[in-house]
Amino acid sequence: MPTIHSTALVDPGAEIAADAEIGPFALIGPKVCIGAGTRIGAHAVVTGRTRIGADNRIHPFSVIGGEPQDKKYGGEDTALEIGDRNVIREYCTLHVGTVQDGGVTRVGSDNWIMAYVHIAHDCQVGDHTTFANNAQLAGHVHVGDWAVLGGYTGVHQFVRIGAHVMTGISSVVLQDVPPYVLVAGNPARPHGINAEGLRRRGFDSARIAALRTAYRLLYRSGHSLDQARDALRAQGADRPEAASDLDLLREFLERPGRGIVRP
Secondary structure, three states: OOEEOOOOEEOOOOEEOOOOEEOOOOEEOOOOEEOOOOEEOOOOEEOOEEEEOOOOEEOOOOEEEEOOOOOOOOOOOOEEEEOOOOEEOOOOEEEOOOOOOOOEEEEOOOOEEOOOOEEOOOOEEOOOOEEOOOOEEOOOOEEOOOOEEOOOOEEOOOOEEOOOOEEOOOOEEOOEEOOOEEEEOOOOEEEEEOHHHHHHOOOOHHHHHHHHHHHHHHHOOOOOHHHHHHHHHHHHHHOHHHHHHHHHHHHHHHOOOOOEOOO
16 A cells, blocks of 8 residues: 555545655645655645656655646646656646647656756656756747756747757756757857766767767858758768767757757
8 A cells, every 4th residue: 555644635536556655745636646666745736637657756845737827728638747766856846738739748757856847838858857946947848868957947938958958057048959059048058068968978089079060060160050950961971979969969950949049
């Protein structure tokens, strides 16, 4: 049987794994599914059609699965899906999706989400990301694997944050950020690649050098975006050790969006 504190309010319709833990004064709604080993802290609220995977730690006073802050929302039965081994600290808010998008907000696995973070409706967050305190995602934002959002980062709706991106503290991100790029400022501007983060993840010097060259092609060569994409394709053929890294960057640039951040 799950360990449920006597003061917690758990709807009989909720599905809770046998080894999950529900803390004091927590509130668990009827459409919630909580996986094995997950711990819900004191005064946390888990509501909506929310599915939480295994071994997550949700700290006190967070609200998980709340209604979207979207005036178009009319009570539709939309969802929030959270993967495994995430840490969600105090006072975070994660909302269900809307029917205007796919109807599901998703957060992957192994993410480190610090206090007061907001992940709005229809956002799609990958794996191994870090959101520092007070990072805020508006609706429909996509965040790639291993991205790091600095404290007080604000991301405009529909923006895409590529894999391995890092944002500086108090960045205001109004346009898409390509993979591997370091941005900072209001509005956020590119400042090279996230080389230190890449080294920590096992990228060797050859791969990092190839990505530095790719950054120069994109931002310092005077190329148009189409020309930069063609140059990246050619670079990938010449640098097989970094071909998959460059493919990830090029594929990101080929998808439509809000336009990429510029110097």
